[in-house]
Amino acid sequence: MKVLISGASVAGPVLAHWLHRYGFEPTLVERTPAGRHGLGGHAVDLFSSAADITRRMGCWDAIEAARTQLDAMTIERFGRRPVEVDLSRMYAGISSRHVEILRGELTRTLYGATRDTAEYVFGDSIASLHDDGAGVDVVFDSGTERRFDLVIGADGMHSTVRRLVFGPEQPLHRPLGGYLAVFSMPDVFGLGNHTLSHFSVGKLVGIYGVHQTGQVRAGFLFRAPDLQYDYRDKDQQKALLAKEFRDYSWKVPQLLEHLEQAEDFYFDSIAQITLDTWHRGRIGLVGDAGYCPGPAVGGGTSLAVMAAYILAGELAAARSDLPSGLRNYERIIRPVVEQSRRFAPKVMRTIIPAGPLALRLMPAAAAVLPKLPTAVQRFIWSQNAVGKALSSVPLPDYSDLVQPQSGQSVT
Numbered sequence: 001m002k003v004l005i006s007g008a009s010v011a012g013p014v015l016a017h018w019l020h021r022y023g024f025e026p027t028l029v030e031r032t033p034a035g036r037h038g039l040g041g042h043a044v045d046l047f048s049s050a051a052d053i054t055r056r057m058g059c060w061d062a063i064e065a066a067r068t069q070l071d072a073m074t075i076e077r078f079g080r081r082p083v084e085v086d087l088s089r090m091y092a093g094i095s096s097r098h099v100e101i102l103r104g105e106l107t108r109t110l111y112g113a114t115r116d117t118a119e120y121v122f123g124d125s126i127a128s129l130h131d132d133g134a135g136v137d138v139v140f141d142s143g144t145e146r147r148f149d150l151v152i153g154a155d156g157m158h159s160t161v162r163r164l165v166f167g168p169e170q171p172l173h174r175p176l177g178g179y180l181a182v183f184s185m186p187d188v189f190g191l192g193n194h195t196l197s198h199f200s201v202g203k204l205v206g207i208y209g210v211h212q213t214g215q216v217r218a219g220f221l222f223r224a225p226d227l228q229y230d231y232r233d234k235d236q237q238k239a240l241l242a243k244e245f246r247d248y249s250w251k252v253p254q255l256l257e258h259l260e261q262a263e264d265f266y267f268d269s270i271a272q273i274t275l276d277t278w279h280r281g282r283i284g285l286v287g288d289a290g291y292c293p294g295p296a297v298g299g300g301t302s303l304a305v306m307a308a309y310i311l312a313g314e315l316a317a318a319r320s321d322l323p324s325g326l327r328n329y330e331r332i333i334r335p336v337v338e339q340s341r342r343f344a345p346k347v348m349r350t351i352i353p354a355g356p357l358a359l360r361l362m363p364a365a366a367a368v369l370p371k372l373p374t375a376v377q378r379f380i381w382s383q384n385a386v387g388k389a390l391s392s393v394p395l396p397d398y399s400d401l402v403q404p405q406s407g408q409s410v411t
């Protein structure tokens with residue numbers, strides 16, 4: 001069975017790994033050219049179930065080695081004393097199996113784990129798809145034509161596969177009222193493994209060190225009424241960000257000095273993708289492409305890892321009836337997606353303070369949490385809906401479907 005996966009960031013390589021182990025032949029097409037794949041990216045979280053999956057893939061040691069190593073955060077606000085937060089204790093309190101890692105590092109690790117068992121095509125994209133019921137004919141931007149048994153879109157929030165099969169993005173795009181921007185710059189503040197953050201009503205600015213490069217990432221989150229921009233036009237987005245923060249003091253003027261030169265600049269609205277079904281015939285969606293819960297607020301990375309693992313397992317279990325494998329995958333993953341969707345707006349309200357009360361309370365809570373006994377921290381975490389959803393899903397066991405010729409033992 002030949003499966004084409006569009007997108008090779010998080011969901012794509014995890015899906016490819018497991019499909020190969022179940023005897024499928026995965027091909028990944030990634031729009032980014034080979035030399036730029038896995039560069040840049042922001043800090044993301046792998047919570048326990050997703051961490052377990054990467055352990056079963058044999059990637060855990062590499063992921064642990066690449067983790068961010070951010071150990072402390074200073075929270076600042078106008079007219080108030082700074083609050084120090086012990087991040088190492090906070091992460092330990094969330095779960096013993098949680099890791100924060102830059103998305104680019106995660107992508108590179110997953111690529112390393114799959115490059116010998118999956119075909120990778122870089123610098124190309126699907127131009128058209130035709131599903132005739134027995135297979136899918138694909139034409140690529142490069143002009144290449146190929147046929148696959150199944151096509152999966154793992155190509156993120158602005159998925160091409162979704163647009164080709166389910167129509168334009170706009171009606172499926174539910175904005176949560178916030179925006180975020182991230183870019184790299186030199187460590188002019190000597191941060192090392194420290195995080196600096198500044199909160200005000202409707203705005204959050206964070207700066208954190210990246211030990212792999214010695215640089216820092218500057219992140220901006222803000223609330224704004226509907227902004228009009230083209231998600232591919234970086235210059236337009238940089239101008240929007242500069243305008244939004246032009247009167248902000250703190251360290252923002254120094255950060256904005258590096259905006260123009262930033263090559264890995266990312267800007268997008270914090271929005272959800274609200275498609276009701278994630279498959280049609282022999283074409284399916286996984287990760288942000290199908291159900292982005294909102295960048296930075298919905299645990300999208302863990303969701304992408306778990307969903308890709310379950311999709312591969314259900315396809316293998318369905319074997320000759322791939323559409324029924326897609327249906328079963330959707331049934332299993334739907335409750336997790338729905339929890340994540342419900343929870344994301346609450347996270348956004350917490351991290352971008354909506355008013356003076358939230359601005360006063362949030363830093364105090366962040367400072368107190370790591371000081372509580374680990375068991376209490378884990379209890380508090382277990383009560384939060386996204387944590388509950390992403391950490392408590394019993395992972396189905398597909399180990400009896402692993403094909404012996406993959407040459408790997410099941411762990």
Ligand SMILES: Cc1cc2nc3c(=O)[nH]c(=O)nc-3n(C[C@H](O)[C@H](O)[C@H](O)COP(=O)(O)OP(=O)(O)OC[C@H]3O[C@@H](n4cnc5c(N)ncnc54)[C@H](O)[C@@H]3O)c2cc1C
Binds near residue numbers: 296
């Ligand atoms: C600033 C920011 C902060 C975030 N913080 C967190 C966090 O703290 N915790 C967390 O869990 N999640 C976080 N996320 C979300 C997280 O990055 C995503 O949920 C996760 O990466 C989803 O993985 P994915 O593989 O589904 O899609 P993506 O990671 O978006 O990958 C899509 C891939 O498809 C490729 N692609 C796109 N179009 C095409 C095409 N036409 N053809 C071929 N390839 C294509 C892209 O180049 C990319 O490699 C954050 C996101 C952002 C933007």
